[in-house]
Amino acid sequence: MARENTQNIHPQNAPDYLAWHVTQKGEKSYWNKVGAAWTHKDGRGYTLQLETCPINGRIVLRAPLDDAPPTETEGRA
DSSP: OOOOOOSOSSOSSOOSEEEEEEEEETTEEEEEEEEEEEEOTTSSOEEEEESSOOSSSEEEEEOOSSSSOOOTTTTOO
């Protein structure tokens, strides 16, 4: 018998963090939104949902103040 997946794949509430794929080319950083993260009810972890899975660069989680990526200076992780 297969285990039933009780986790909601598409949570109805707004994400706690947005996931950004960041690549560096010379002095410039390029930010592309690739997903979101939600805090678990017990506060001891996160559910990360990616729409795409980058193979290079890094993934940065940022609080969703608005839909714009952070500036080059504040976005360095």
